[in-house]
Amino acid sequence: MIPAALVAVILFLVVYSGQAMIFNGLHFVTNINWNLGDLYSDPVTVNGISIPSGASYGILVFVVGTLATSGIAILIAVPLSVGAAICLAEAVPHRIRPVLSMLVELVAVVPSVVFGLWGIAVLIPIIGHYISPTGNGYGLLAASIVLALMITPIIASTLLDALMQVPKENRESAFALGATHFEVVSKAMMPMVRTTLIGGIVLALGRALGETMAVLMVSGGGINILPTSLFSPISTIASFIVSQLDSAQSDPTNMSVRTLAELALVLFLITLAVNAAAKLLTSGAFNVRKRQS
Amino acid sequence: MSASASLNPPRSAHEVRRVIVSKVGWTACGLALLLVIAPLLDIVGVVTFNGLAAFSVNLFTKTTTGAANGLLNAMEGTLVITLFAMFIAVPIGIGAGIHLSEYGKNRLGSAIRFLSDVLTGTPSIVLGYFSFIVFIIGFGWGFSLTAAAITIAILIIPYLARISELALQQVPTSMREAAYALGGTDSTVVFKVVLPAASAGVITGTLLGLAISVGETAPLIYTAGWSDYVWDGRFTHAPVAYLTYVIWTFIDQPDPHSHALAYAAAFFVMLVVLAINIGVRLVVRRQKFE
Numbered sequence: 001m002i003p004a005a006l007v008a009v010i011l012f013l014v015v016y017s018g019q020a021m022i023f024n025g026l027h028f029v030t031n032i033n034w035n036l037g038d039l040y041s042d043p044v045t046v047n048g049i050s051i052p053s054g055a056s057y058g059i060l061v062f063v064v065g066t067l068a069t070s071g072i073a074i075l076i077a078v079p080l081s082v083g084a085a086i087c088l089a090e091a092v093p094h095r096i097r098p099v100l101s102m103l104v105e106l107v108a109v110v111p112s113v114v115f116g117l118w119g120i121a122v123l124i125p126i127i128g129h130y131i132s133p134t135g136n137g138y139g140l141l142a143a144s145i146v147l148a149l150m151i152t153p154i155i156a157s158t159l160l161d162a163l164m165q166v167p168k169e170n171r172e173s174a175f176a177l178g179a180t181h182f183e184v185v186s187k188a189m190m191p192m193v194r195t196t197l198i199g200g201i202v203l204a205l206g207r208a209l210g211e212t213m214a215v216l217m218v219s220g221g222g223i224n225i226l227p228t229s230l231f232s233p234i235s236t237i238a239s240f241i242v243s244q245l246d247s248a249q250s251d252p253t254n255m256s257v258r259t260l261a262e263l264a265l266v267l268f269l270i271t272l273a274v275n276a277a278a279k280l281l282t283s284g285a286f287n288v289r290k291r292q293s
Numbered sequence: 294m295s296a297s298a299s300l301n302p303p304r305s306a307h308e309v310r311r312v313i314v315s316k317v318g319w320t321a322c323g324l325a326l327l328l329v330i331a332p333l334l335d336i337v338g339v340v341t342f343n344g345l346a347a348f349s350v351n352l353f354t355k356t357t358t359g360a361a362n363g364l365l366n367a368m369e370g371t372l373v374i375t376l377f378a379m380f381i382a383v384p385i386g387i388g389a390g391i392h393l394s395e396y397g398k399n400r401l402g403s404a405i406r407f408l409s410d411v412l413t414g415t416p417s418i419v420l421g422y423f424s425f426i427v428f429i430i431g432f433g434w435g436f437s438l439t440a441a442a443i444t445i446a447i448l449i450i451p452y453l454a455r456i457s458e459l460a461l462q463q464v465p466t467s468m469r470e471a472a473y474a475l476g477g478t479d480s481t482v483v484f485k486v487v488l489p490a491a492s493a494g495v496i497t498g499t500l501l502g503l504a505i506s507v508g509e510t511a512p513l514i515y516t517a518g519w520s521d522y523v524w525d526g527r528f529t530h531a532p533v534a535y536l537t538y539v540i541w542t543f544i545d546q547p548d549p550h551s552h553a554l555a556y557a558a559a560f561f562v563m564l565v566v567l568a569i570n571i572g573v574r575l576v577v578r579r580q581k582f583e
Contacts, residue, residue, distance in 0.1 A: 008423075008427075009419070009423045079325065080329055081325070082325070083326065084322070084325045084329045084330075087322040087323055087325065087326040091319060102571070102574055104330065107330075107333045109504065109508075109566055109567070110333070110566070111507075111509070111510070111563070113562070114508075114540065115336070117541075120544055120545075121339055149329075152329050156329065180312065180315040181319075182314070182315035182318040186318065210417070212418040212510075213510045217541055242418060242511060257426070261422065264418070264423070265419075271415065272414070272415075275414035276411075279410065
């Protein structure tokens with residue numbers, strides 16, 4: 001059933017978006033204009049495919065938005081989660097470590113709409129008031145911060161697991177050479193878990209790329225314009241698919257629905273590549289067992 | 294390095310720098326941990342505070358009209374979607390788990406394992422869009438309970454399969470051998486001996502799947518639609534309301550009353566999700582220590 005479901009997902013997306021692929025061509029990924037065309041006039045026929053007149057579909061903006069939000073989110077999340085994992089593994093008393101590590105893991109299970117809600121209620125006013133020059137909090141920065149919060153626990157718990165599995169001998173020999181506690185962690189233990197850390201980061205990247213609701217709620221939903229600053233409104237592929245539901249349905253030729261299917265396929269392929277990379281990195285890594293849940 | 298062998302030699306500049314670097318490093322790490330945990334506490338705080346402020350009997354007795362009144366339709370919708378999704382996903386997920394653990398040590402097993410990991414990593418919006426073109430457009434079901442339940446089921450099956458596989462693998466081989474020695478067939482061994490022994494793990498997986506399906510939004514937008522009424526019992530051609538929709542649409546409305554509804558919905562969703570996750574973690578931890 002699982003392979004069947006997966007194959008069905010790919011097959012139907014490919015078949016359904018076939019016409020759109022032919023119409024859009026390679027131009028699809030370099031064009032920044034998304035225009036549904038005139039939905040009320042008669043459809044025109046181009047290359048044997050009927051589309052609304054004036055329609056043009058370009059997804060560069062969304063690809064850039066997706067990569068930009070995820071990239072910035074990773075930049076924020078990596079130092080945070082490395083610090084948190086080191087702190088949990090080495091500095092926190094044994095009694096309260098389970099409680100704190102459970103709290104970190106719980107960040108990962110908070111539904112993404114609730115993150116979005118928090119973003120709108122707490123984060124957006126803060127950014128709008130204190131940071132953004134335009135006074136508008138919605139945009140690239142807000143989306144990246146929310147994403148960073150959502151992926152931190154993934155990196156942190158992967159790293160924490162790996163740190164706990166570093167052999168005692170390595171730590172003790174580093175101490176015996178006169179290293180301070182922090183030097184033991186940063187110079188003796190961190191190099192041993194580097195591969196796992198990278199695997200965790202790539203895994204988190206995969207999650208960040210596909211995240212939908214939280215980004216949709218705080219990103220400002222910019223289309224047809226490339227982001228110019230941290231405060232530009234943006235759209236990611238995932239959030240754009242959701243926000244286009246209504247307008248796509250009103251297209252009599254169904255071309256925009258097909259193009260959205262192509263877009264979903266693009267997102268699927270990107271996350272697939274990223275997740276496969278993460279799997280290769282974590283499975284070949286130094287004695288790391290997969291987390292149970 | 295000074296040559297004198299006093300017990301407390303003065304620290305050289307290099308040592309002082311190392312000590313300072315360590316102190317700064319620890320402070321940074323502590324700060325990072327704080328920055329990770331603080332937003333969680335703030336989220337829980339904000340949602341609980343505003344959610345409880347919006348609390349009233351109307352929430353449970355009235356349906357939503359426009360963006361006001363109660364949440365009866367949404368709560369009922371979430372419940373129904375989740376129940377039907379579990380109804381589809383639990384047999385398939387556990388079945389796949391049994392297959393993987395008992396007969397999965399070959400090429401086919403590792404292929405299924407790999408594909409189920411891929412499915413876990415697939416963004417939920419892609420699954421939602423897939424269901425939209427297949428069920429809504431292809432089969433012409435319209436926004437409906439069946440489409441929504443199937444989508445959520447596809448989403449949670451890989452989790453269920455993986456967790457039940459892990460649970461089943463922890464049942465000692467000697468138990469299986471003992472059952473076979475008593476003359477049990479393959480199916481009696483699996484269903485009467487191994488599965489009951491692994492039931493705690495399987496139930497854990499089911500509960501986590503439940504938490505995921507209550508908290509999901511993106512795949513439902515394209516499959517369940519939205520309705521102001523309580524579910525009327527039709528499986529197709531009838532949109533269903535659900536709680537997470539309330540959160541993301543009503544928070545964008547201008548009036549405070551819809552904000553209150555959004556917070557109330559967020560409170561319920563978070564309560565269920567956190568309660569399940571904390572509960573599961575506590576039980577699992579206690580088992581580990583005993």
